Amino acid sequence: MAEVRLESVTRRFGDAVAVDHVDLVIADGEFVVLLGPTGAGKTTTLRLIAGLEKPDGGRIVIGGEDVSDCAPSERDVAFVFQQYSLYPHLTVFENLAFPLKSPARRMPKDEIAARVNKVAAMVRIDHKLANRSTALSGGEMQRVAIGRALVRDPSIFLMDEPLSSLDAKLRAELRVELKRIQNEIGATLLYVTHDQVEAMTMADRIGILAEGKLLQIGTPREIYTDPVNLHVAARLGHPHINLLKPGLLPCESVPGGARTIGARTEHLEIRPSAKNDANARVDWIEHLGDQNHLHISSEGEKIITLADPYAGINPGDAISLSLKNPLFFDENGHRIT
Amino acid sequence: MSTTAHSVVSPGRLSKSIAGAVVIIYALVTMIPLAWILLTSFKSPPDSISYPPKVIFEPTAEGYCNLFTTRSRQTDEYIESLGPPQGICDEITRKRNMVIVGESNYWPRFMNSLIIGFGSTVLAVFLGTLAAYGFSRFRVPLADDLLFFILSTRMMPPIAVAIPIYLMYRELGLSDTAMGMILLYTAVNVSLAVWLLKGFIDEIPREYEEAAMIDGYSRMQAFFKVVLPQATTGIAATAIFCLIFAWNEYAFAVLLTSGEAQTAPPFIPTIIGEGGQDWPAVAAGTTIFLVPILVFTILLRKQLLRGITFGAVRK
Ligand SMILES: Nc1ncnc2c1ncn2[C@@H]1O[C@H](COP(=O)(O)OP(=O)(O)OP(=O)(O)O)[C@@H](O)[C@H]1O
Ligand SMILES: [Mg+2]
Numbered sequence: 001m002a003e004v005r006l007e008s009v010t011r012r013f014g015d016a017v018a019v020d021h022v023d024l025v026i027a028d029g030e031f032v033v034l035l036g037p038t039g040a041g042k043t044t045t046l047r048l049i050a051g052l053e054k055p056d057g058g059r060i061v062i063g064g065e066d067v068s069d070c071a072p073s074e075r076d077v078a079f080v081f082q083q084y085s086l087y088p089h090l091t092v093f094e095n096l097a098f099p100l101k102s103p104a105r106r107m108p109k110d111e112i113a114a115r116v117n118k119v120a121a122m123v124r125i126d127h128k129l130a131n132r133s134t135a136l137s138g139g140e141m142q143r144v145a146i147g148r149a150l151v152r153d154p155s156i157f158l159m160d161e162p163l164s165s166l167d168a169k170l171r172a173e174l175r176v177e178l179k180r181i182q183n184e185i186g187a188t189l190l191y192v193t194h195d196q197v198e199a200m201t202m203a204d205r206i207g208i209l210a211e212g213k214l215l216q217i218g219t220p221r222e223i224y225t226d227p228v229n230l231h232v233a234a235r236l237g238h239p240h241i242n243l244l245k246p247g248l249l250p251c252e253s254v255p256g257g258a259r260t261i262g263a264r265t266e267h268l269e270i271r272p273s274a275k276n277d278a279n280a281r282v283d284w285i286e287h288l289g290d291q292n293h294l295h296i297s298s299e300g301e302k303i304i305t306l307a308d309p310y311a312g313i314n315p316g317d318a319i320s321l322s323l324k325n326p327l328f329f330d331e332n333g334h335r336i337t
Numbered sequence: 338m339s340t341t342a343h344s345v346v347s348p349g350r351l352s353k354s355i356a357g358a359v360v361i362i363y364a365l366v367t368m369i370p371l372a373w374i375l376l377t378s379f380k381s382p383p384d385s386i387s388y389p390p391k392v393i394f395e396p397t398a399e400g401y402c403n404l405f406t407t408r409s410r411q412t413d414e415y416i417e418s419l420g421p422p423q424g425i426c427d428e429i430t431r432k433r434n435m436v437i438v439g440e441s442n443y444w445p446r447f448m449n450s451l452i453i454g455f456g457s458t459v460l461a462v463f464l465g466t467l468a469a470y471g472f473s474r475f476r477v478p479l480a481d482d483l484l485f486f487i488l489s490t491r492m493m494p495p496i497a498v499a500i501p502i503y504l505m506y507r508e509l510g511l512s513d514t515a516m517g518m519i520l521l522y523t524a525v526n527v528s529l530a531v532w533l534l535k536g537f538i539d540e541i542p543r544e545y546e547e548a549a550m551i552d553g554y555s556r557m558q559a560f561f562k563v564v565l566p567q568a569t570t571g572i573a574a575t576a577i578f579c580l581i582f583a584w585n586e587y588a589f590a591v592l593l594t595s596g597e598a599q600t601a602p603p604f605i606p607t608i609i610g611e612g613g614q615d616w617p618a619v620a621a622g623t624t625i626f627l628v629p630i631l632v633f634t635i636l637l638r639k640q641l642l643r644g645i646t647f648g649a650v651r652k
């Protein structure tokens with residue numbers, strides 16, 4: 001395991017800038033998650049680190065060594081792809097053994113078998129080692145793909161939405177599993193996802209990418225409570241953050257220059273109200289099972305927040321809504337603190 | 338209920354049996370000429386030209402004997418003076434007042450066909466695979482124009498370029514050599530190979546090679562370990578097409594080969610001339626000529642069929 005450092009790394013495709021002067025340090029043993037909308041440059045960032053793309057500018061340093069000009073096989077990284085993870089002409093065992101049999105490693109046969117068996121047990125696929133990789137379920141394939149990264153002892157694991165195509169239950173299971181394995185072996189890991197829960201629960205730090213730029217990087221808590229701009233604020237939070245005009249809802253001390261107020265559930269105070277001081281109305285309540293989403297309208301603006309199941313609020317109720325320590329943003333979307 | 342192009346509907350019994358019947362009838366119609374050649378090869382020369390044609394006849398190996406031997410006519414006294422006949426061909430030949438004087442050229446010509454056919458097929462598929470991989474994976478300058486140029490080499494009928502090639506080969510000392518014919522058929526087939534294989538290799542996601550390269554393999558090693566095994570279907574299909582062309586090619590062969598390197602197609606018609614209309618010998622030569630393609634196709638059948646069920650593994 002090693003520290004990985006990106007210094008002002010840039011990658012263009014024609015006129016489009018897929019990765020734009022990204023500076024990022026992943027400490028040895030750290031779990032960093034990249035979050036961002038589709039096309040933000042997440043996959044390209046991983047491919048740059050792996051050496052599958054050559055940067056147009058900047059340096060990539062792995063374990064203190066500049067690898068910007070090294071071939072992928074010389075970089076000692078492991079990659080779990082977004083798609084097409086397994087070699088279809090090989091069995092599960094052969095897939096797992098494939099990196100160890102490479103000319104770069106030349107490991108003796110019995111050691112390969114020992115490692116493969118250990119990793120297969122770790123990702124719980126040891127009962128299917130003789131299967132063809134095409135004869136597996138989606139979840140099993142993904143375990144093998146993760147296993148194929150784990151059999152090696154690379155400087156860094158790069159994982160590109162490894163759980164995105166799995167069902168919710170399996171995803172939750174593998175999420176916990178992966179975090180456990182990472183702790184166990186102290187792996188350095190750069191992980192791409194669209195899933196907020198994965199990001200919040202697994203990451204030591206989260207990096208938010210948009211249009212090739214790294215907007216902010218920090219602990220999940222920092223990113224959630226202290227976003228630098230509207231874009232970062234909008235990435236996390238479920239239901240989605242409400243963006244309101246100042247003056248719509250009562251709020252103490254709105255700083256000058258605030259053009260947008262971001263209000264999450266914890267920034268909204270709801271009180272059932274007598275007719276005269278009501279400033280909002282409950283349109284309907286969405287029951288999601290574990291959560292109830294309250295759809296509120298206030299002077300034509302839609303607001304969505306979580307409902308306390310015991311608050312006794314019903315559709316059609318008039319309520320009084322006020323803001324408590326919300327997030328303020330200026331005209332360029334930058335946070336005002 | 339409407340069905341989409343992707344839905345798999347098992348056909349009803351009636352449509353199944355109609356489809357089956359159509360396939361069988363079509364197969365029978367296309368097989369009649371082949372069956373006729375096979376039958377003729379076992380007929381005696383008089384039976385082979387009798388009218389109306391004989392479907393029931395007494396089979397004889399005469400066609401095969403005549404194919405592999407050269408014979409000369411002798412007087413009855415001379416034939417009687419010989420000892421007992423050696424082998425079935427000797428016996429058949431003597432009945433026609435002839436004796437075997439040597440081996441015919443069929444076998445050497447057949448071997449030439451094998452060497453030139455398989456040699457050029459291996460070479461064309463090998464070069465075609467590498468070129469197709471290059472076109473598929475790398476940014477080649479003017480790739481589209483180059484691909485069109487490669488295809489265009491196949492557009493002219495062979496006979497149109499036969500004379501320049503004949504002159505060129507004479508200068509280079511390649512006339513009537515197996516090497517010359519292998520090079521020529523390779524040049525003709527490589528365009529087909531590049532185009533067919535590029536399609537197959539385009540279908541193989543490049544993530545596999547990228548994964549292999551990250552796993553510690555060079556691009557070349559990744560190509561052999563990951564791309565080739567998945568391209569076997571395409572390679573098998575391409576090899577069959579290339580072999581069929583090289584095997585059946587007549588125009589170049591007749592112009593550029595006459596002795597040493599002559600292949601079977603220009604040789605077979607010459608059998609007719611050697612002592613009357615010897616159709617059974619021609620048919621025997623043709624029958625044996627068909628066998629390698631048949632065997633090759635059957636051997637590669639598994640690879641060809643696998644193309645239907647061998648999809649990429651998505652996550
Ligand atoms: N090989 C390529 N050629 C041209 N453009 C590319 C190439 N690879 C990526 N891009 C472009 O670069 C940008 C970033 O792509 P990238 O794949 O990194 O996005 P991503 O963040 O991984 O998105 P997703 O969440 O959809 O996977 C996109 O606009 C994409 O169109
Ligand atoms: Mg991606």
